[in-house]
Amino acid sequence: MPGCRLPYLRPLTALACGALALGCTVPSRTSSAAEAPVATVPVPPPVPPVRPDALKPPAVAEPAPAAPAAPGKGSGADGVVEQGKPEMPTPPPVPPGRPAELSGPGALALKVVPPDDTACRIRLKRLGAEFEELSPIAEGQCTAPLPLKVTKLADGIALPQGATLTCRAAEALARWVTEAQVEAERVLKHPLTGLELGGTYVCRGQNHDIDAKLSEHAFANAIDVMGFAFGGRASMPVKVFPEQSDEAQFLGSVRSKACGFFRTVLGPGTNAAHANHLHLDERERTAGHRLCE
Numbered sequence: 001m002p003g004c005r006l007p008y009l010r011p012l013t014a015l016a017c018g019a020l021a022l023g024c025t026v027p028s029r030t031s032s033a034a035e036a037p038v039a040t041v042p043v044p045p046p047v048p049p050v051r052p053d054a055l056k057p058p059a060v061a062e063p064a065p066a067a068p069a070a071p072g073k074g075s076g077a078d079g080v081v082e083q084g085k086p087e088m089p090t091p092p093p094v095p096p097g098r099p100a101e102l103s104g105p106g107a108l109a110l111k112v113v114p115p116d117d118t119a120c121r122i123r124l125k126r127l128g129a130e131f132e133e134l135s136p137i138a139e140g141q142c143t144a145p146l147p148l149k150v151t152k153l154a155d156g157i158a159l160p161q162g163a164t165l166t167c168r169a170a171e172a173l174a175r176w177v178t179e180a181q182v183e184a185e186r187v188l189k190h191p192l193t194g195l196e197l198g199g200t201y202v203c204r205g206q207n208h209d210i211d212a213k214l215s216e217h218a219f220a221n222a223i224d225v226m227g228f229a230f231g232g233r234a235s236m237p238v239k240v241f242p243e244q245s246d247e248a249q250f251l252g253s254v255r256s257k258a259c260g261f262f263r264t265v266l267g268p269g270t271n272a273a274h275a276n277h278l279h280l281d282e283r284e285r286t287a288g289h290r291l292c293e
């Protein structure tokens with residue numbers, strides 16, 4: 001292969017010669033006839049082009065320096081901020097303690113202040129009644145805060161079994177029997193000496209129905225009179241007697257007078273549940289309404 005001489009290409013590198021596939025050599029400055037060895041020029045590595053700005057990754061924001069702690073928070077007693085010290089976690093709020101009177105079985109005890117029965121008891125004594133005070137009654141919804149056990153009424157009329165009553169019901173009974181005493185002597189010509197009671201305080205619903213509204217008996221506010229006892233003649237049960245008989249006249253008279261002392265009066269003819277007794281109670285109704293049947 002014949003060589004070539006390209007003196008005007010001296011500045012070119014050997015790489016250029018190779019790329020041109022000329023198979024030439026770069027002549028030395030001091031070219032001479034003698035072929036001198038040619039020194040190769042080292043080629044710097046290619047430098048990549050500069051990356052356009054549009055292709056540069058977004059700059060990562062520097063984390064903001066921590067703000068200094070607010071005065072008074074995280075600082076010592078002298079106001080110097082204590083850096084690097086973790087805050088103590090705030091405990092959850094604790095509810096206030098339950099008052100002792102609202103805890104335990106005592107919380108369910110009767111808290112209603114009972115009415116003052118002092119004047120009623122004075123009147124009951126002046127009517128000639130004998131009675132004693134009982135402990136408050138509290139059986140579920142059946143209550144009587146100031147019950148009395150009455151054993152005798154005016155004119156010595158006895159209540160052999162005793163009657164557990166509120167003072168109000170006992171006073172109504174005592175006043176009513178004074179009227180019954182007058183009727184016994186007027187109609188039957190024999191003195192009234194006692195009442196046969198079927199029940200006073202009983203914790204039950206009306207007409208013994210457990211699903212019914214509570215009876216006034218559940219509040220010691222009612223009396224069931226089963227019969228009358230007299231001096232010198234046989235006792236009289238409460239029932240339907242032949243018309244025009246002394247018994248029918250006596251029963252009709254005392255039943256009618258009971259409506260002047262009790263708010264509720266029921267008996268034979270009212271319904272089957274009252275065919276054999278007089279039911280007397282002091283149930284309060286709106287506008288003072290009374291039930292006299």
Ligand SMILES: [Zn+2]
Pocket residue numbers: 217222223224278279280
């Ligand atoms: Zn009754």
